[in-house]
Amino acid sequence: MITAIRFHGVGISASGSLLTGGAAAFPRNAVGFVHALERHLKRQALSLGENRRVAIGVENYSLHKGEKNPATAKMALWKPWKGRSEMAPSVLDYELKCDATITLIIDADDLLDVEPLRAVLKTVVPSLRFANGSIFVGERFSQVFSGSDGETLSRAIKAVRASRAQFMISRDKLVTKGREFDSFADGLALFDETPTSDDSAEEGAAEATSDAGDTEDAKLARKWHRQQAGWVVPLERGYQAVTPPISGRAAARDPHIPSVVATPVLGLGEFITARRLMRNLELNAFWHPFSDRAAGLYLFNASSFNS
Amino acid sequence: MIRKNSETSLASLVKRSVCTVRKKDMTDEIPCLWSADPDGLDRWASALLAEVGPKDTSRESLENYFSQLPSILGNIGTHGFKLPNPEVSTRPIFAVRPNPASIPRGLIGEALLPPGLLYSGDAAKIRFAKFLLAKVVLDEEPTRVLDQLLLGEDCALAAALIRAGMPTSCCNETAAAYHEQLGSDLAGTAIHPLGKQIFYEEQGYEDVIILPVASEPMIAEMHRQAQSSGRWLASRKLCAVGGANPVNGGGLCSDLGGAFQLLMAEPPGAADSSLAVRMARGGRVYTRYSIRGDNIQTFTRAAPLKQIVGNSEQREKEQVAYDWFADVLMAPLLAADELVAAGTIAKGEEWAIGTYLKRNREETVGEPMAQAAAIEVFDLVARAHLSLLRHSADQRIRDVLIEKMTGALL
Numbered sequence: 001m002i003t004a005i006r007f008h009g010v011g012i013s014a015s016g017s018l019l020t021g022g023a024a025a026f027p028r029n030a031v032g033f034v035h036a037l038e039r040h041l042k043r044q045a046l047s048l049g050e051n052r053r054v055a056i057g058v059e060n061y062s063l064h065k066g067e068k069n070p071a072t073a074k075m076a077l078w079k080p081w082k083g084r085s086e087m088a089p090s091v092l093d094y095e096l097k098c099d100a101t102i103t104l105i106i107d108a109d110d111l112l113d114v115e116p117l118r119a120v121l122k123t124v125v126p127s128l129r130f131a132n133g134s135i136f137v138g139e140r141f142s143q144v145f146s147g148s149d150g151e152t153l154s155r156a157i158k159a160v161r162a163s164r165a166q167f168m169i170s171r172d173k174l175v176t177k178g179r180e181f182d183s184f185a186d187g188l189a190l191f192d193e194t195p196t197s198d199d200s201a202e203e204g205a206a207e208a209t210s211d212a213g214d215t216e217d218a219k220l221a222r223k224w225h226r227q228q229a230g231w232v233v234p235l236e237r238g239y240q241a242v243t244p245p246i247s248g249r250a251a252a253r254d255p256h257i258p259s260v261v262a263t264p265v266l267g268l269g270e271f272i273t274a275r276r277l278m279r280n281l282e283l284n285a286f287w288h289p290f291s292d293r294a295a296g297l298y299l300f301n302a303s304s305f306n307s
Numbered sequence: 308m309i310r311k312n313s314e315t316s317l318a319s320l321v322k323r324s325v326c327t328v329r330k331k332d333m334t335d336e337i338p339c340l341w342s343a344d345p346d347g348l349d350r351w352a353s354a355l356l357a358e359v360g361p362k363d364t365s366r367e368s369l370e371n372y373f374s375q376l377p378s379i380l381g382n383i384g385t386h387g388f389k390l391p392n393p394e395v396s397t398r399p400i401f402a403v404r405p406n407p408a409s410i411p412r413g414l415i416g417e418a419l420l421p422p423g424l425l426y427s428g429d430a431a432k433i434r435f436a437k438f439l440l441a442k443v444v445l446d447e448e449p450t451r452v453l454d455q456l457l458l459g460e461d462c463a464l465a466a467a468l469i470r471a472g473m474p475t476s477c478c479n480e481t482a483a484a485y486h487e488q489l490g491s492d493l494a495g496t497a498i499h500p501l502g503k504q505i506f507y508e509e510q511g512y513e514d515v516i517i518l519p520v521a522s523e524p525m526i527a528e529m530h531r532q533a534q535s536s537g538r539w540l541a542s543r544k545l546c547a548v549g550g551a552n553p554v555n556g557g558g559l560c561s562d563l564g565g566a567f568q569l570l571m572a573e574p575p576g577a578a579d580s581s582l583a584v585r586m587a588r589g590g591r592v593y594t595r596y597s598i599r600g601d602n603i604q605t606f607t608r609a610a611p612l613k614q615i616v617g618n619s620e621q622r623e624k625e626q627v628a629y630d631w632f633a634d635v636l637m638a639p640l641l642a643a644d645e646l647v648a649a650g651t652i653a654k655g656e657e658w659a660i661g662t663y664l665k666r667n668r669e670e671t672v673g674e675p676m677a678q679a680a681a682i683e684v685f686d687l688v689a690r691a692h693l694s695l696l697r698h699s700a701d702q703r704i705r706d707v708l709i710e711k712m713t714g715a716l717l
Contacts, residue, residue, distance in 0.1 A: 017521065019570060021569035022577075024570065028505075031508075036506075059574075231574070234571075242386055245515055257506070258515055261400060263525070264519060267414045289510075291515070296407060297411075299414070
């Protein structure tokens with residue numbers, strides 16, 4: 001079953017972690033959104049079912065620049081009645097914020113009746129904040145489809161009028177040669193300031209001339225870019241725990257749930273057009289949580305539409 | 308890069324070896340010592356204490372200095388929070404979990420970085436941390452003073468420090484504090500109230516809360532990469548986290564100045580909605596979202612204008628609330644004014660705001676002009692936020708705010 005939701009978010013967190021910014025956090029936000037949606041549904045004895053995964057499309061993206069404006073950033077949580085000396089800023093208030101029209105294509109095993117799910121979504125979605133931002137939804141914010149073929153995906157995207165959305169896909173396969181990174185510098189070398197596009201023949205020619213004198217990493221990455229059309233970006237791919245799960249820590253949002261201290265894990269992603277996603281269902285556009293407590297890995301894995 | 312030290316360069320090498328992280332440190336140039344050369348070790352120990360030790364080299368002063376080393380260990384770790392509030396005292400944590408045997412291909416994990424220890428804490432005590440974290444190459448093996456102290460007083464480097472005035476008991480005390488920190492029970496540690504907490508769906512379990520932190524070596528290396536010219540790097544943006552006064556975070560935070568370089572992932576054709584760009588396109592300074600609804604709610608709760616009946620403390624709080632909210636209301640206009648002064652043309656502005664922004668800047672701002680701009684700002688914001696409109700139905704509230712807003716422009 002596929003559920004498509006399109007909404008406009010204002011003040012969405014654009015801080016993936018202390019290392020990434022912009023849309024890097026969107027896969028995490030989308031996976032978290034679906035998880036929260038499921039939690040809300042469970043209270044009403046409903047469920048999206050197992051194997052929930054979500055594709056995320058982005059339109060109308062704009063980043064708040066954080067001007068010297070106390071109305072936006074760091075002064076927001078001042079408690080003026082306490083006086084300036086006792087201001088209580090929040091980490092969230094220092095985050096980069098952005099506005100964007102988000103399209104979520106949620107794929108799950110169970111087949112809920114369309115109307116009850118639509119009703120729940122209409123009730124629940126506005127109360128679910130997307131990464132601490134505000135959600136503004138119109139009447140046509142959800143469409144529910146049954147089926148799992150390419151035609152269904154195409155209908156879902158068209159029905160919520162997201163044909164201009166740029167979908168975020170995982171491009172781990174860009175890492176070739178089977179080699180692991182030796183250092184962060186090696187990883188950074190995979191990212192490029194100059195993205196490519198489907199019609200980048202001229203860029204390719206320019207890149208070819210600039211190969212001389214480049215490092216091995218740069219040559220390798222340019223080669224990938226010539227082979228892979230798209231807009232390559234760094235993405236937050238999850239977390240790696242540095243402590244075991246610990247329950248009962250004071251000040252936890254839920255003291256009954258164990259907490260782990262974890263560091264961000266980065267990966268490569270790519271923005272592709274909705275048309276290209278519909279044309280090639282093999283692309284890894286669906287994000288889902290993956291965890292391995294023994295290894296301390298909490299990742300957002302991506303799978304193709306067919307899998 | 309490791310260079311063998313000459314006599315003349317020893318002092319400068321020691322100086323560099325105690326700088327935990329420096330932007331200019333693209334390479335490590337650290338002293339190279341040999342266990343079989345006690346004279347060389349003694350000279351290095353003296354140079355190290357001259358660099359980071361007490362100025363007064365009397366026995367009492369040295370004992371006092373070394374007695375503080377164990378307490379510094381709590382501020383040394385591999386990972387740490389970086390919080391914007393300078394009042395916050397947070398401590399770094401050691402990575403107590405081993406790295407996974409294999410990290411999935413295509414993921415850049417911090418586990419792949421060599422482990423590093425850094426100090427985060429009171430900058431006034433950084434010299435103690437610099438002593439413990441001072442780098443040295445001993446018998447061709449890179450090491451730190453801390454690592455050598457943990458080996459005990461029989462170690463050649465520790466012995467040299469003892470000869471230079473370090474109490475013999477310092478090794479054992481430091482080791483005890485180190486192992487106590489390693490074995491500390493995190494269950495008793497409260498999650499920091501400013502820390503982010505992310506609910507995560509975990510297979511086979513109910514849920515787990517992720518508390519994201521970043522390793523300081525990771526941030527430091529990213530910062531170095533960003534600084535190094537010619538590197539091939541993703542688009543970056545500077546994210547200020549706390550202005551010029553971040554947590555007194557030792558070498559790392561001091562060097563970063565409270566700012567992170569973030570790897571940015573932006574969609575193709577992402578719009579730039581900054582004030583400068585909006586103005587350049589002929590847009591207006593005040594939009595529906597120029598003032599946050601949260602701020603208006605805060606103001607309406609905090610400033611009911613009951614000065615007549617409230618006590619002095621209540622009146623003071625309300626006055627602070629008015630001052631703060633007047634600043635909030637005027638901030639976009641003042642930011643735009645700075646941009647205009649820097650050359651941006653306020654094409655989209657007219658009426659009182661336009662008059663203010665396009666004024667002759669060689670003349671002082673007159674009160675009528677400032678008041679007219681303040682009234683227009685207030686009306687614009689109130690029109691977009693009904694809660695402010697309702698709250699300011701009391702003319703006194705509106706008058707007090709306009710007066711304070713006018714003052715911000717004068």
